[in-house]
Amino acid sequence: xxxxxxxxxxxxxxxxQRTLEAWQKRLNLISSSTLPYIWERHFEDSLxxxxxxxxxxxxxxxxxxxxxxPGLVLAIAKxxxxxxxxxxxxxxxxxxxxxxxxxxNTPITILNGRIETLKNSLKFDIITARGLAPLSFxxxxxxxxxxxxxxxxxxxxxxxxxxxxxxxxxWDFNLELFPxxxxxxGRILRxxxxxxxxxxxxxxxxx
Numbered sequence: 001x002x003x004x005x006x007x008x009x010x011x012x013x014x015x016x017q018r019t020l021e022a023w024q025k026r027l028n029l030i031s032s033s034t035l036p037y038i039w040e041r042h043f044e045d046s047l048x049x050x051x052x053x054x055x056x057x058x059x060x061x062x063x064x065x066x067x068x069x070p071g072l073v074l075a076i077a078k079x080x081x082x083x084x085x086x087x088x089x090x091x092x093x094x095x096x097x098x099x100x101x102x103x104x105n106t107p108i109t110i111l112n113g114r115i116e117t118l119k120n121s122l123k124f125d126i127i128t129a130r131g132l133a134p135l136s137f138x139x140x141x142x143x144x145x146x147x148x149x150x151x152x153x154x155x156x157x158x159x160x161x162x163x164x165x166x167x168x169x170x171w172d173f174n175l176e177l178f179p180x181x182x183x184x185x186g187r188i189l190r191x192x193x194x195x196x197x198x199x200x201x202x203x204x205x206x207x
Contacts, residue, residue, distance in 0.1 A: 029067040046070030064132035135163035158185035
């Protein structure tokens with residue numbers, strides 16, 4: 001486990017692990033093949049986003065949270081300054097997330113519904129997602145929810161380059177790439193100031 005994680009966080013993640021293993025027997029929360037590797041494949045994968053989070057009070061939304069990665073793990077690790085909202089369309093998974101929140105005494109907001117139906121009045125400083133959708137769709141989802149100086153932190157696998165290329169046909173954005181600590185072929189994408197590529201921009205790019 002990451003040496004920068006506090007003892008309190010470590011103990012809460014152990015509770016999280018036990019809860020997940022119990023629920024996995026009746027609800028497909030994660031791939032069964034990854035059950036023996038929960039710490040490496042799920043907890044550490046989520047925790048690697050910590051260095052890229054603001055150090056001040058911030059609002060974070062995790063899109064398509066599923067079993068809570070990375071959003072709930074980040075909420076547990078940084079409950080002192082992160083106000084975390086988890087968005088999940090599956091009611092049973094939402095109940096699981098609520099259970100982990102209660103068992104670990106971690107305050108979070110859970111929104112049960114589709115991302116597309118979220119109110120545009122909801123604005124966040126950080127938007128995260130893991131294994132949810134291709135990058136172009138993630139940006140579609142994220143833009144209406146971003147504060148002016150907000151940032152997206154997306155965990156991507158080996159196809160990240162082609163996803164970036166496809167996204168740039170529709171979106172213009174500032175991009176920073178960071179190595180993944182859990183997948184040598186993957187990257188952490190930090191995206192800021194996304195805006196739609198205009199018809200004029202497309203024409204100029206052909207010149």
